[in-house]
Amino acid sequence: MCGIVGYCGEKDAAGILVEGLKRLEYRGYDSSGISVGYNDKLSIIKKKGKISNLQAAVPSDMPGTFGIGHTRWATHGEVNDLNAHPHSDNSGKITIVHNGIIENYISIRKKLKDEGVKFITETDSEVIAQLVSKFYEGDLEKAVKEALKHLKGTYGIVAIHADEPNRLIGARNGSPLVLGIGEGEMFLASDVTAMISYTKQVVYMEDGDVVVVDKDGFRTTDIRDNERDKEISTVGWDVGEMEKEGYPTFMEKEIFEQPQAVLRGMKGRLDPDQGTAKLGGLNMTNRELRMVNRVIILAAGTSSYSAMTCAYLLEKIARIPASAELSSEIRYKNPIVDPGTLYFVVSQSGETADSLYAMRELQRKGATVLGICNVVGSTIPRESDGGVYIHSGPEIAVASTKAFTSQLTAMYLFSLIMARMRDMSISKGKAFVDALSMVPENINKVLEQNEYIKTIADKYADCHSFFFLGRGLTYPIALEGALKLKEISYIHAEGYTAGELKHGPIALINEVTPSVFLVPDDSLREKIISNMKEVKARKGPIIAVAVEGDTDVADIADEVIYVPKAHELMYPFSMVVALQVFAYHTAVALDRNVDQPRNLAKSVTVE
Ligand code: AGP
Numbered sequence: 328m329c330g331i332v333g334y335c336g337e338k339d340a341a342g343i344l345v346e347g348l349k350r351l352e353y354r355g356y357d358s359s360g361i362s363v364g365y366n367d368k369l370s371i372i373k374k375k376g377k378i379s380n381l382q383a384a385v386p387s388d389m390p391g392t393f394g395i396g397h398t399r400w401a402t403h404g405e406v407n408d409l410n411a412h413p414h415s416d417n418s419g420k421i422t423i424v425h426n427g428i429i430e431n432y433i434s435i436r437k438k439l440k441d442e443g444v445k446f447i448t449e450t451d452s453e454v455i456a457q458l459v460s461k462f463y464e465g466d467l468e469k470a471v472k473e474a475l476k477h478l479k480g481t482y483g484i485v486a487i488h489a490d491e492p493n494r495l496i497g498a499r500n501g502s503p504l505v506l507g508i509g510e511g512e513m514f515l516a517s518d519v520t521a522m523i524s525y526t527k528q529v530v531y532m533e534d535g536d537v538v539v540v541d542k543d544g545f546r547t548t549d550i551r552d553n554e555r556d557k558e559i560s561t562v563g564w565d566v567g568e569m570e571k572e573g574y575p576t577f578m579e580k581e582i583f584e585q586p587q588a589v590l591r592g593m594k595g596r597l598d599p600d601q602g603t604a605k606l607g608g609l610n611m612t613n614r615e616l617r618m619v620n621r622v623i624i625l626a627a628g629t630s631s632y633s634a635m636t637c638a639y640l641l642e643k644i645a646r647i648p649a650s651a652e653l654s655s656e657i658r659y660k661n662p663i664v665d666p667g668t669l670y671f672v673v674s675q676s677g678e679t680a681d682s683l684y685a686m687r688e689l690q691r692k693g694a695t696v697l698g699i700c701n702v703v704g705s706t707i708p709r710e711s712d713g714g715v716y717i718h719s720g721p722e723i724a725v726a727s728t729k730a731f732t733s734q735l736t737a738m739y740l741f742s743l744i745m746a747r748m749r750d751m752s753i754s755k756g757k758a759f760v761d762a763l764s765m766v767p768e769n770i771n772k773v774l775e776q777n778e779y780i781k782t783i784a785d786k787y788a789d790c791h792s793f794f795f796l797g798r799g800l801t802y803p804i805a806l807e808g809a810l811k812l813k814e815i816s817y818i819h820a821e822g823y824t825a826g827e828l829k830h831g832p833i834a835l836i837n838e839v840t841p842s843v844f845l846v847p848d849d850s851l852r853e854k855i856i857s858n859m860k861e862v863k864a865r866k867g868p869i870i871a872v873a874v875e876g877d878t879d880v881a882d883i884a885d886e887v888i889y890v891p892k893a894h895e896l897m898y899p900f901s902m903v904v905a906l907q908v909f910a911y912h913t914a915v916a917l918d919r920n921v922d923q924p925r926n927l928a929k930s931v932t933v934e
Contacts, residue, residue: 328400328928329412329426330354331504332521333485335393335493336512336542340364341385344396347514347521348378350569353577353723354517355928356398358411362422362487365391369422369489373411392542393493395485397424400928403432404449414453416460417445420489421467423459425452426517427481427502428933435477451480459486468539471496472550475537481680481933483532485515495540497532498550502932503678503706504532506545508559513540518702518930519562520569520721527562531704560704568721576921578724578815582907583774586767588719588729589900592736593763602756603747604740609697610713611669617748620667622649625657625689627681627931629727629810630673630734635803636899637738643800644759644896645745651803654681655934657689664692671697671714673738675722675730676930677705684934686711699737701730715741724922725929726814728907731807732770732900739763739896762894766901772891773904780905783870783886784912787841793818794832795906796825797845798855804899805845808906815914815924825858836867843906846873846880847898859883872905874898 330351334340344361359381360373370389374380378398397412404410413422429435432451435458440446444457455474462473467488475482481501487494497504497515507514507522507529514522515538519529530545532538536555538547547555574580596604609616622641624634634651641649654672658681672686677700686696686707698707698714701722708714719733743763747756787793793812797805806822813820823832825844836842842862846855856879859869863883871884874892881887888909890901914921 328354328930328932329517330356330398330521331395331424331426331483331485331515331517333395333424333487333495333497333515334512335495335540336509337392338512339389340391340394341389344394345378345382345385346524347516348381348396348398350520350523351398351517352378352923353725353929354398354400355725355923356400357406358408359396359398360411360413361385361394361396362413362415363389363391363394364487364489364492367489369415369419369487371413371415371422373408373413375406375408375411393487393495395422395424395487395495402428402933403451410448410450412452414448414450414456416456418460421456421460421463421486423452423456423484423486425455426483426932427500429454429478429482430480431478455482455484463488467491467494467496468537471498472537472552475550483517493542497538497540499532499536500534505704506530506532506538506540511542513542513545515540523562523569524566528559529562529704530557530559531709533709563703564720569723576724578726578728578911578921581722581724581729582904582911584720585729585732585904586770586774588733589736589770590767591718592733593740596740597760597763599757599760601747602753602760604743606715606740606744608713608715613748616745618667619647619669619745621665622647622669622671624649624651624671624673625654625682625685626651626673627654627679629731629807630675632803632807632810633731633734633738634671634673635806636735636800637742639800639803640739640742640896641745644742644751646750647745654679654685658685662689662692664689664694666693668694669697670694671699672707672711673699673734674707675701675727675734677702677707678930678932680932680934683707683710699734701733725924725927726811726921731903735899758894759896762897765893766897769891769893769897769901770904773901773908776888777908780888780908781912783888784909785916787868787870788816788913788916790839790841791819792835792840793820794840794842795820795822796828796842796858798825798851799849800896800899801845801847801902804903804906805843807903808843808910811907811910812913814927815910815919815921816917817919817925818913825855828858829861833861833865836862836865838866838868841868841870843870843872843909844884845902846871846877847895847902848874848877848892849895856880856883872902
């Protein structure tokens with residue numbers, strides 16, 4: 328969603344701000360803008376549409392060594408140049424950028440209007456600039472703090488004043504804000520990607536922080552001026568990981584990175600001798616883990632399907648009742664928190680508002696919540712009671728791929744630990760470890776079929792609707808396959824458990840509605856084959872993802888993508904990769920913007 332970048336230093340700010348905004352493009356946006364200070368004046372340039380529009384409007388020699396920039400994902404007010412950020416006060420001396428939602432903006436706006444303030448945008452954010460202006464008496468820090476006392480809602484804010492050159496004031500409440508420390512220059516941004524080409528030294532702001540930044544230093548307090556100590560962290564990845572490295576899109580690159588990402592997620596965590604695993608960050612003793620009698624995993628979107636896969640797995644191998652819940656639902660259910668229940672929240676970004684607020688609600692009721700996240704230093708891992716980083720590296724494409732298989736990896740390890748403490752023998756544990764170690768190679772074998780899967784995708788790209796069907800562990804994989812296809816190709820796709828087909832959806836099967844069946848060689852294979860026959864009897868085209876050597880499937884299906892034979896619990900990995908590749912090539916065939924699909928944002932930081 329919206330992205331923020333702020334700069335103060337000695338270089339020309341405009342170019343650095345635009346470059347930072349380009350790095351934030353992946354978050355999803357519909358307009359962008361910058362404000363740069365020079366000679367006691369602030370210049371603002373804002374443009375609807377792609378950052379290239381903004382870039383074209385910014386003069387290459389625009390002077391000024393401090394400024395702020397923003398990518399907007401519209402919530403309040405239509406998408407146009409005016410509603411884009413930065414927003415200014417009536418004097419034109421103050422500009423602000425804001426991520427989040429100001430819930431009481433209508434009443435503030437009314438009050439300020441009555442006092443003679445003129446509003447020119449439809450946004451909630453403009454009230455911040457006007458409020459800061461109202462309280463400004465020669466000290467921007469003071470004015471921002473005073474303004475914050477009147478705001479209800481969520482914000483990550485950066486403000487500048489024309490008469491206070493090379494100074495940024497940032498504040499955070501619910502929307503991420505990170506400080507970047509360079510050599511004689513400083514950055515404030517909604518995530519580190521905006522500044523990674525300049526510095527790896529960062530400070531993650533926390534809710535309630537107000538930070539005053541100039542080119543040589545920073546000071547953090549709360550809004551009542553109490554000092555807040557901060558720790559400097561070093562970002563563990565390079566700018567190179569933010570490049571496409573020869574791939575036409577980030578999504579394709581990330582799909583192909585999966586063997587390495589999964590391997591990294593297991594590295595140092597498997598214990599082959601004991602047939603188990605070790606996860607350092609859980610912050611729970613073995614005794615505490617043994618006392619867990621239920622696991623509930625919360626997440627949204629793609630992460631909810633990895634959560635669901637692992638809930639199935641936990642019940643199966645550890646014999647612990649486990650379920651996955653949508654974050655957006657559980658929060659408002661007034662959840663019953665039982666002391667024996669362990670909660671997980673799974674989130675690639677670690678910033679998804681639904682998941683974050685659900686986690687806080689559960690913690691308020693006494694729950695222990697562990698995080699499974701990718702983005703280091705993001706809010707969920709910092710506020711959770713422990714957890715695991717999946718280490719899949721930066722995921723830039725809006726459609727999540729490598730984070731999904733890395734989330735599975737982390738939760739497979741956790742399931743193994745729990746299973747070995749309960750029901751699973753050492754020999755079965757060892758077999759599980761061996762099977763998990765084979766996953767990267769099995770994914771590679773699917774990726775080797777890239778061209779072949781493309782021919783299938785090209786053939787069916789004109790269809791208007793698809794079904795994705797699996798059972799047991801591959802049911803969530805079918806849901807994820809359907810989500811992937813609809814997100815990036817805009818083709819309607821529904822995921823179902825194959826057993827449900829006959830209870831209604833089969834009414835939609837016809838010659839032009841393909842069904843993608845997932846057919847692992849497990850105890851449900853025969854059942855799925857029966858479901859395939861039901862579809863074939865109604866002339867529905869079938870694309871099957873089956874196990875090498877399964878000729879029965881080839882006799883029924885129109886197309887088969889084979890995955891290598893594996894331990895029956897490992898098929899979610901190879902099968903989901905086949906579906907990602909299929910969705911990817913379908914979207915490419917339809918000439919879609921694969922990395923930035925319409926209406927979607929990488930990190931959904933509003934409810
Ligand atoms: C993934 O392809 C989607 N763009 C989306 O469903 C995503 O998984 C969801 O918004 C949750 O994000 P998170 O993992 O960062 O919490």
